[in-house]
Amino acid sequence: MSAAGLRIGAPAGWRGWLLDPAPTSRRQARLGRWYRAWRGLYCNGLAMTGLVIVLALVLVAILAPLFADHTAAFTQTLQERLQPMSWAHPFGTDELGRDIYARVIFGSRITLTIVALVSAIVVPVGLGIGLPAGYFGGWIDAVLMRITDIFLAFPRLVLALAFAAALGPGIENAVIAISLTAWPPYARLARAETLTRRHAEFIEAAELQGASHLRILFTQIMPLSLPSVIIRLTLDMAGIILTAAGLGFLGLGAQPPAPEWGAMVSSGRQYLLDQWWVATIPGLAIFIVSLGFNLLGDGLRDVADSRAG
Amino acid sequence: MSDGPLLTMRNLRVTYPGDDGDFPAVRNVSFSLGRERLGIVGESGSGKSTTGRAIMGLIPYPGRVEADVMRLGETDLTRLDERGFRRLRGKRIAMVLQDPKFSLDPVMTVGKQIAETHRHHFRSSKQAARAAALEMLEAVHIRDPARVYNQYAHQVSGGMGQRIMIAMMLIAGPDILIADEPTSALDVSVQQQVLAIMDEMVKSRGMGLILISHNLHLVASFCDRVLVMYAGQIVEVCDTGRLNEARHPYTKGLLAALPELGNRRIELPQLRRDPEWLIDLPAAAGAAS
Amino acid sequence: MSAATEAAAASNEWVRRIAGAIRRVINLLFSVALTFLGLTCVTFLIGRVIPIDPVLAIVGDKASRATYDRVAAEIGVNLPIPVQYWRYLSKVLHLDFGFSLITAHPVLQDMTRVFPATMELALLALFVGTVLGVPLGVVAATHRGRWQDQVVRFGSLLGYSMPVFWLGLVGLLLFYAKLGWVEGPGRLDVSYDDIVPTVTGLITIDSLIAGESEVFWNALSHLVLPASILGYLSLAYVARMTRSFMLGQLRQEYVLATLAKGLSPFRVVWVHALGNVWVQLVTVIALTFGSLLEGAVLTETVFAWPGLGLYMKNSLFNADLNAVLGGTMVIGVVYIFLNMLSDVIYPLVDPRARGRG
Numbered sequence: 001m002s003a004a005g006l007r008i009g010a011p012a013g014w015r016g017w018l019l020d021p022a023p024t025s026r027r028q029a030r031l032g033r034w035y036r037a038w039r040g041l042y043c044n045g046l047a048m049t050g051l052v053i054v055l056a057l058v059l060v061a062i063l064a065p066l067f068a069d070h071t072a073a074f075t076q077t078l079q080e081r082l083q084p085m086s087w088a089h090p091f092g093t094d095e096l097g098r099d100i101y102a103r104v105i106f107g108s109r110i111t112l113t114i115v116a117l118v119s120a121i122v123v124p125v126g127l128g129i130g131l132p133a134g135y136f137g138g139w140i141d142a143v144l145m146r147i148t149d150i151f152l153a154f155p156r157l158v159l160a161l162a163f164a165a166a167l168g169p170g171i172e173n174a175v176i177a178i179s180l181t182a183w184p185p186y187a188r189l190a191r192a193e194t195l196t197r198r199h200a201e202f203i204e205a206a207e208l209q210g211a212s213h214l215r216i217l218f219t220q221i222m223p224l225s226l227p228s229v230i231i232r233l234t235l236d237m238a239g240i241i242l243t244a245a246g247l248g249f250l251g252l253g254a255q256p257p258a259p260e261w262g263a264m265v266s267s268g269r270q271y272l273l274d275q276w277w278v279a280t281i282p283g284l285a286i287f288i289v290s291l292g293f294n295l296l297g298d299g300l301r302d303v304a305d306s307r308a309g
Numbered sequence: 310m311s312d313g314p315l316l317t318m319r320n321l322r323v324t325y326p327g328d329d330g331d332f333p334a335v336r337n338v339s340f341s342l343g344r345e346r347l348g349i350v351g352e353s354g355s356g357k358s359t360t361g362r363a364i365m366g367l368i369p370y371p372g373r374v375e376a377d378v379m380r381l382g383e384t385d386l387t388r389l390d391e392r393g394f395r396r397l398r399g400k401r402i403a404m405v406l407q408d409p410k411f412s413l414d415p416v417m418t419v420g421k422q423i424a425e426t427h428r429h430h431f432r433s434s435k436q437a438a439r440a441a442a443l444e445m446l447e448a449v450h451i452r453d454p455a456r457v458y459n460q461y462a463h464q465v466s467g468g469m470g471q472r473i474m475i476a477m478m479l480i481a482g483p484d485i486l487i488a489d490e491p492t493s494a495l496d497v498s499v500q501q502q503v504l505a506i507m508d509e510m511v512k513s514r515g516m517g518l519i520l521i522s523h524n525l526h527l528v529a530s531f532c533d534r535v536l537v538m539y540a541g542q543i544v545e546v547c548d549t550g551r552l553n554e555a556r557h558p559y560t561k562g563l564l565a566a567l568p569e570l571g572n573r574r575i576e577l578p579q580l581r582r583d584p585e586w587l588i589d590l591p592a593a594a595g596a597a598s
Numbered sequence: 599m600s601a602a603t604e605a606a607a608a609s610n611e612w613v614r615r616i617a618g619a620i621r622r623v624i625n626l627l628f629s630v631a632l633t634f635l636g637l638t639c640v641t642f643l644i645g646r647v648i649p650i651d652p653v654l655a656i657v658g659d660k661a662s663r664a665t666y667d668r669v670a671a672e673i674g675v676n677l678p679i680p681v682q683y684w685r686y687l688s689k690v691l692h693l694d695f696g697f698s699l700i701t702a703h704p705v706l707q708d709m710t711r712v713f714p715a716t717m718e719l720a721l722l723a724l725f726v727g728t729v730l731g732v733p734l735g736v737v738a739a740t741h742r743g744r745w746q747d748q749v750v751r752f753g754s755l756l757g758y759s760m761p762v763f764w765l766g767l768v769g770l771l772l773f774y775a776k777l778g779w780v781e782g783p784g785r786l787d788v789s790y791d792d793i794v795p796t797v798t799g800l801i802t803i804d805s806l807i808a809g810e811s812e813v814f815w816n817a818l819s820h821l822v823l824p825a826s827i828l829g830y831l832s833l834a835y836v837a838r839m840t841r842s843f844m845l846g847q848l849r850q851e852y853v854l855a856t857l858a859k860g861l862s863p864f865r866v867v868w869v870h871a872l873g874n875v876w877v878q879l880v881t882v883i884a885l886t887f888g889s890l891l892e893g894a895v896l897t898e899t900v901f902a903w904p905g906l907g908l909y910m911k912n913s914l915f916n917a918d919l920n921a922v923l924g925g926t927m928v929i930g931v932v933y934i935f936l937n938m939l940s941d942v943i944y945p946l947v948d949p950r951a952r953g954r955g
Contacts, residue, residue, distance in 0.1 A: 158925070291755065
């Protein structure tokens with residue numbers, strides 16, 4: 001027993017078992033890691049708030065009809081236009097008489113769709129470019145990194161604007177435009193992670209056992225690179241949501257009558273002075289969701305940093 | 310200059326509170342330092358560096374430093390706040406760290422860093438400080454002081470860097486020098502040179518030296534007295550001439566593990582740690598030794 | 599070493615340093631050129647995928663067959679793509695972005711008219727963000743875990759979670775409509791238009807040059823709200839990055855050693871630690887400026903600010919593709935340069951980077 005095992009007042013019971021600095025089995029070590037990570041997150045009140053917000057988004061988006069009436073979000077009732085907040089309409093009504101609360105609820109689906117689609121494109125592309133670049137090195141690395149650097153230097157919103165100008169507005173084009181400029185950091189990250197592990201002994205051991213390059217990349221290096229990619233993704237997500245909302249504000253995202261939050265802010269602009277809720281409430285939704293991802297991402301990164309020492 | 314000990318410690322305790330309990334980095338360490346060379350030997354985690362930093366008040370929050378007696382000459386260190394310690398650092402106690410590549414500011418010329426110490430403690434002008442810095446560089450046997458003055462930390466070799474560190478830390482004329490692993494980052498051939506310079510400075514200024522190291526052989530050949538630390542406690546105190554009379558099994562184990570020329574052994578004995586060594590030793594009581 | 603060999607070694611050192619610097623500059627120019635080409639490729643391709651017939655856009659749908667064919671030949675619609683790209687590239691290098699459909703002026707001329715407005719706002723916001731953001735970040739790092747740190751972190755977090763267009767609207771609602779503390783959308787009250795001759799394009803400076811103090815104050819009060827909002831958003835990012843860099847520095851050994859010398863924490867933090875950090879900060883500031891330019895489209899829409907962003911948005915809605923692509927090119931090029939800035943700055947100020955290469 002080394003001097004490191006000496007602690008005064010250490011916790012007993014299953015917590016002590018999980019936190020034991022000298023675990024005796026692989027299961028104990030792995031469970032201990034997860035528990036420590038969870039505790040790190042849990043102690044961080046802000047990170048937990050972020051987690052709650054993100055989970056709420058997912059829940060509300062998937063179960064939207066449970067939270068609000070679909071017809072209220074889409075039916076135009078012109079006698080009811082621009083009503084202030086009330087029991088019948090918790091967030092008031094917009095310029096076409098639609099219930100803003102219901103529209104915000106259903107708009108979460110669009111937000112979640114964008115988040116999911118961009119993630120689904122950006123992570124595989126980033127890994128697919130970064131992992132081989134780091135692993136094989138040489139001219140493959142040089143070429144791939146050149147391409148990455150070129151895309152990294154493009155201004156995201158402006159390019160999306162140009163894209164939409166050419167291809168026409170719509171949520172698919174918005175997703176493509178955002179993904180095109182969002183993937184480079186992940187390629188860089190994957191490459192950096194691969195480089196640190198490339199010459200590790202356990203990789204050499206796998207090579208000596210006859211594992212093919214593809215197998216090593218998939219089974220060894222990729223899983224180790226995933227945590228930092230996920231943390232980066234969570235942190236980026238806020239920015240992606242803001243960019244998508246910005247595109248919506250300019251009319252380039254999901255088209256009316258879809259209850260896209262950015263578009264709602266835009267259409268509420270003209271009524272800002274007297275019916276402020278039409279523009280302000282959807283914007284608040286964007287803010288809260290973005291904040292949630294930032295809080296969660298920060299918390300995850302703090303946990304990862306503290307474990308890395 | 311009084312003739313009593315320069316530094317007196319009785320039952321120094323440094324504790325780091327943590328989520329899974331308090332970690333006692335230093336447990337009831339007691340010793341005194343005169344105008345001599347005192348070595349503190351221990352492995353990583355033994356608390357030797359922490360002791361050195363506690364003397365200078367450099368234990369970061371949330372670490373706690375407590376002692377029954379901690380006195381530098383006439384000054385009671387237990388009552389000092391940060392500002393009080395600042396007045397001592399550099400002026401009365403100084404510390405040299407392990408690797409000059411990391412312990413010197415990378416973007417400032419080394420000469421300027423030496424001069425900075427002088428300017429701070431003596432409120433001297435730029436020219437006076439520069440002159441003093443050049444003088445110190447010569448004192449540590451650096452051959453072209455004016456050229457080295459304008460160099461950066463990464464441009465000088467390890468041995469020269471440590472000499473620059475010594476110059477920088479001694480320029481204000483402290484009474485005690487704490488050297489924390491000063492030669493661990495150096496080649497063996499350079500180690501002796503740096504130690505020799507340290508010795509010369511300490512002797513010529515009548516200073517006390519605390520040499521902290523994991524290398525028992527080095528400490529034994531250089532210092533007058535040795536303290537052996539294990540798990541935050543002092544387990545052995547003796548004069549270096551009488552090391553072979555060491556009583557604690559840990560010290561004996563360390564000595565036995567040292568390879569010796571001319572001593573033909575098939576296997577070097579391994580140090581076997583006894584968990585009994587972790588038990589709290591009785592705290593020192595009564596007058597300082 | 600004798601004096602002669604030492605001198606020779608010193609001059610060798612100089613030659614090596616200059617060669618290294620030249621090599622780095624060439625590398626950099628190559629990178630920039632490549633990225634620029636990439637940008638032109640992308641804008642070219644975007645321009646070619648439009649569903650609108652570019653010839654029809656020019657001649658209108660009542661033109662004769664002969665006119666149509668003539669214009670088609672002129673534009674070169676039927677030429678192979680690489681040739682079209684080459685023509686496009688050479689035009690761009692001559693700063694010919696074509697004509698704007700709305701204004702009927704060359705796009706370049708339009709852009710020189712609107713760009714200064716964007717610059718005025720962006721520069722002021724950047725100034726606010728930096729001058730406040732850096733000290734806040736330093737304070738947060740040195741008071742880690744305590745209330746100063748929490749306030750800065752939380753304030754920053756709110757800042758870069760907010761949609762800029764929403765914050766702008768809320769700001770207008772609160773400070774302009776309800777409280778009347780600042781002026782509303784636009785750069786100047788209409789009555790002050792065209793009083794001050796354009797020298798730099800920055801109305802605040804031009805009005806000071808012309809001695810028109812009323813115009814100056816009016817321009818300033820129009821600037822206050824958008825500049826504050828953008829300043830806050832910039833501050834959020836700058837403060838956070840400064841804090842992060844400073845925390846990294848405060849962990850280093852030299853901080854401990856400098857404290858051990860007896861220097862005050864103030865000097866250790868603001869001279870030594872910050873001195874090691876400000877190079878990275880320059881990169882951060884450059885990136886912040888880039889994102890200010892990028893977000894100009896949204897900001898200028900909300901504040902009816904007649905800059906490049908508003909120009910591009912209007913062009914977008916009028917299907918004025920030349921103008922949109924021209925604006926994209928300009929912002930893209932500035933963005934590229936800002937991104938590459940760090941490669942230029944580092945060797946100039948970090949002594950460790952000079953010896954290499």
